[in-house]
């Protein structure tokens with residue numbers, strides 16, 4: 434845990450998605466200026482597709498060489514390629530592939546059509562991360578569930594406690610579908626920048642717990658910090674449980 438978290442509040446979900454997309458573009462462009470070939474981890478859920486959709490029209494979009502950006506996911510529902518409930522399918526439908534990415538650098542979590550089990554999928558995904566240099570992300574984008582989960586690591590679930598692993602199989606997920614693959618806390622915590630994207634009043638408690646550093650049984654989000662930056666990018670409704678002196682606008 435290396436950085437203090439900052440909270441940035443946006444007017445509503447759309448402004449949050451648009452501002453986060455602009456922030457991502459600026460961060461990637463700056464990394465490329467330094468000669469980096471950046472790695473970004475995307476998220477599923479309500480904000481996952483919102484930021485991808487906003488990237489289509491984000492200011493400065495063309496300053497990024499998207500063909501040299503590597504894309505990963507923090508978690509995936511263990512379903513076949515193209516299943517509408519997969520996070521990557523939802524991001525694809527939001528326009529991910531219209532950005533000009535190199536398909537070789539879009540690293541999808543294998544589903545049951547490409548692996549024999551969620552365990553094997555996690556191993557294959559971890560191997561792909563190791564082959565790419567070890568699973569250190571420039572930007573880790575995370576949604577947060579109302580129960581405080583990030584990726585597919587649910588508070589109190591055994592997968593949350595996985596050690597010495599990059600990725601882990603998750604069974605009996607409290608949120609459907611039951612079988613998933615997730616990056617581990619150890620891996621999430623090797624990201625330069627961690628950005629939590631959260632909108633909606635049903636998430637106000639999860640945001641408060643995450644920002645205030647609640648225990649693992651209550652909040653997985655609270656266990657994740659970026660090496661260089663930890664940002665809670667939220668809308669006004671999701672920020673409702675926080676003291677005013679924690680907020681930036």
Ligand SMILES: O=C1O[C@H](COP(=O)(O)O)[C@@H](O)[C@H](O)[C@H]1O
Pocket residue numbers: 476477478479480481507508509510520575576577578579582583584585608
């Ligand atoms: O199932 C998932 O849920 C979380 C949060 O989703 P939301 O719809 O409550 O915003 C998401 O971040 C994760 O990637 C996904 O698999």
